[in-house]
Amino acid sequence: MSNAIVVENLVKRYGELEAVRGISFKVRKGEIFAFLGPNGAGKTTTVHMLTTLLKPTQGKAIVAGYDVIKEPREVRKKIGIVFQDPSLDRDLTAYENMYIHGRIYGYDGKELKDRIDELLKFVELERFRDKAVKTFSGGMQRRLEIARSLLHEPEILFLDEPTIGLDPQTRAHIWEYIKAMKEEHNMTIFLTTHYMDEAEQLADRIAIIDHGKIIAEGTSEELKKLIGNDVIYLKLNAPEEVKCLNADFIRGCKILQDGRVRIDVVNAAESLPRLFELTQKNGIRVLEVTYHRPTLNDVFLYLTGRELREESGMKFRMRMRMRR
Amino acid sequence: MKALTTMAYRQLKRFTKARSRVAGMIINPLIWLVFFGLGWSKVFNFPAARAIFGGVDYLTFLAPGIFAMTIFNQSFIGGISVIWDKQFGFLKEVLVAPASRKEGIVGRILGDSIVTVIQGAIILLLTFFLAENLKISGIIPALAIGFLLAIAFSGFGVSLALRMESMEGFQMIMMVLMLPLIFLSGAMYPIESMPEWMKVLAYVNPLTYAVDGARHYLVGESVTKFSLSMDWGVLAFLAVLLLGIAMIEFERTTIE
Numbered sequence A: 001m002s003n004a005i006v007v008e009n010l011v012k013r014y015g016e017l018e019a020v021r022g023i024s025f026k027v028r029k030g031e032i033f034a035f036l037g038p039n040g041a042g043k044t045t046t047v048h049m050l051t052t053l054l055k056p057t058q059g060k061a062i063v064a065g066y067d068v069i070k071e072p073r074e075v076r077k078k079i080g081i082v083f084q085d086p087s088l089d090r091d092l093t094a095y096e097n098m099y100i101h102g103r104i105y106g107y108d109g110k111e112l113k114d115r116i117d118e119l120l121k122f123v124e125l126e127r128f129r130d131k132a133v134k135t136f137s138g139g140m141q142r143r144l145e146i147a148r149s150l151l152h153e154p155e156i157l158f159l160d161e162p163t164i165g166l167d168p169q170t171r172a173h174i175w176e177y178i179k180a181m182k183e184e185h186n187m188t189i190f191l192t193t194h195y196m197d198e199a200e201q202l203a204d205r206i207a208i209i210d211h212g213k214i215i216a217e218g219t220s221e222e223l224k225k226l227i228g229n230d231v232i233y234l235k236l237n238a239p240e241e242v243k244c245l246n247a248d249f250i251r252g253c254k255i256l257q258d259g260r261v262r263i264d265v266v267n268a269a270e271s272l273p274r275l276f277e278l279t280q281k282n283g284i285r286v287l288e289v290t291y292h293r294p295t296l297n298d299v300f301l302y303l304t305g306r307e308l309r310e311e312s313g314m315k316f317r318m319r320m321r322m323r324r
Numbered sequence B: 001m002k003a004l005t006t007m008a009y010r011q012l013k014r015f016t017k018a019r020s021r022v023a024g025m026i027i028n029p030l031i032w033l034v035f036f037g038l039g040w041s042k043v044f045n046f047p048a049a050r051a052i053f054g055g056v057d058y059l060t061f062l063a064p065g066i067f068a069m070t071i072f073n074q075s076f077i078g079g080i081s082v083i084w085d086k087q088f089g090f091l092k093e094v095l096v097a098p099a100s101r102k103e104g105i106v107g108r109i110l111g112d113s114i115v116t117v118i119q120g121a122i123i124l125l126l127t128f129f130l131a132e133n134l135k136i137s138g139i140i141p142a143l144a145i146g147f148l149l150a151i152a153f154s155g156f157g158v159s160l161a162l163r164m165e166s167m168e169g170f171q172m173i174m175m176v177l178m179l180p181l182i183f184l185s186g187a188m189y190p191i192e193s194m195p196e197w198m199k200v201l202a203y204v205n206p207l208t209y210a211v212d213g214a215r216h217y218l219v220g221e222s223v224t225k226f227s228l229s230m231d232w233g234v235l236a237f238l239a240v241l242l243l244g245i246a247m248i249e250f251e252r253t254t255i256e
Helices: A043-050 A072-078 A094-104 A109-122 A138-150 A168-185 A196-202 A220-225 A268-281 A296-304 A312-323 B002-017 B019-043 B047-052 B058-077 B080-088 B090-095 B101-130 B136-162 B167-183 B196-204 B206-218 B228-252
Strands: A003-014 A017-028 A032-036 A058-063 A079-082 A156-160 A188-193 A205-210 A213-218 A230-237 A252-255 A261-265 A285-292
Touching (some): A003 A043, A017 A032, A017 A205, A032 A196, A043 A058, A072 A079, A094 A109, A168 A188, A205 A220, A213 A296, A230 A268, A268 A285, B002 B101, B058 B101, B058 B136, B080 B167, B101 B136, B206 B228
Parallel strands (some): A032 A205, A156 A188
Antiparallel strands (some): A003 A058, A205 A213, A230 A261, A230 A285
C-alpha cells in the first residue's frame, strides 16, 4: 500500500448547499499534500470527513488503509490532527493537556511522561510546561497542539490551516516543525491552507480547490507550467530606439510604456544566459533584469479568474477575541 | 478503562482550578438555607407546625431538601461544560480519539458527579451548624443517594447539552425546569399538604425521591413519604436510564 489516503468522488451536502462536490485524489505515503484554496472552498469539510468527524453524503475515503465510514475507530488510531480552531482545554496546563491526550490514546506511566517532555522540547514549550493554556499566545497554543497531535505517533497528520492568524516569524517557525516531522518520522502530512507561500514551501504536491471541487493538482512546478511562461523584464540601453528582440526561445515580446521590454519564455533560468548573448551580439547594454516566475496565485487566477486573497488572518483573530 | 478514568480525572482537575466558581456554587444553597430556612423556621416555631413537618423543626425538615437541591442544580448545570467544550473546541479533540466514546462520557459524568457530591457534602456539613436534629450517621448514605441523583442529572444535562449550540439556550431550559422541580419535590413543604393535582406532579418528579431518601437518613422515618427501597429503586433506575441515553447520544455525536 503506497497510498496513505485514497478519496473517490467524495461529496458533502448540507441541505441545499453542496460544500464538497465530488472530489477524488490520492496522497502518497510520506509526502506532504496540500489543499490550497480560498475560505469556504470545502477544505475543512474535507478534513472533517477524512478524520471521521463528519459523515460523507456520498463517495468513499480510505485513510491509512481503513474506510472512514465503516471503520472510523481504526482510522482514528492512525491519524493525528491539528484543527483550524483551537481545541485545547484552556483551564489546564500544557502538560495536563498532553497528559490527557496521551491517556485517551492508551499511553501511560513513564513512557508517556518522557514523550510529553520530549515533544514540549521539540516545540520549545518546555519552560511553559506547567502554565495554564489560557495564558498562551496564539502561536504557543498552535505549537502545543502540534506537539499534542504527535504524541501518539500518528501515521498521517492532518493540519487544517496550521498557521492561520499567526505572525510571519511564528509561521516560519511552524514550517520548520512540519518539515522536521516529515523528514525525521517519514510522516504523511495532509495540509490545508489558503496561503500560497505555505503550500509552495511545504507541499510535495498541491491540489487547488475552489467551490468544493479540485480544479488542478500537481507539484507547484507542474501547476505553474499550466500558465506556461516565465516573464522577464529588461531595461536596456540601446544605441537607437528600443526594439523587440527576436530569437527562437522568445515566445512573446512587448515594449512597456515605461520603456522596459517584457519577454515571455518557457524557462527564465535557462533563457537568461541566451538572452544576454543575444543582447551583447546586438550591441545592447542591459541595465536591469527582473524576472517573474508565475506564482500559485497566478495559477489560481488563470484557472478561476479570481485571486487567491490572503485576508482571513484578521477575521480569525477577531473571532478568537469575541469568543473570550 | 483509560478513557473513563482520564475523563473523570479531567473533570476533577478542572474543578480544582475553578475555586471562585466553587465558592459561587456553595453560596446559593446557603442563601436558601439561611435567609429562607432560618426565616421560616421562626414563623413555624409552634407545636402545630412541627406536626406538619413530621415532628421536627422547619430547618431540620428543609436541610435534606436543600442538600438534594444543591446536587440537582450542580449536576444539571454540569452539562454546560459540554457546550463550553464545543465552543472552545475540546470536544473535537475527544471525538477524534480512538478511545471508546461510551467510556469517555461515562467517565465525564462520573467525574462531574464526584465533584457535585463533594459540593453536596460541603453544604451538608454547613447545615449541621444550623439545623438541630440531623443525624451524623446519615451523612454517608445521604451522600450515596446524592451520588445517584448526580449521575442521573449529569447524564440528562450532558445529553441535552450535546444537542444544543448556545449556553443561553441551555440556561433557559434549566431556568424553566429547575424551580418547578424543586418546589414539587417536597423539599420546602410536605407533599401531603399539596393539592391532589400537585401531588401527581410531585410523584413523577425524580427529585422527590432524592429528597425523601436523604430525609430518611438525615432526619428519620417519621418525615418521609416513601419506603427506602422505593427511593433507591427510582433513583437507580433513572441513573442507569439517563446515563445510557447520554452514552448513546455521545456515540452518535458528529460536529455537524
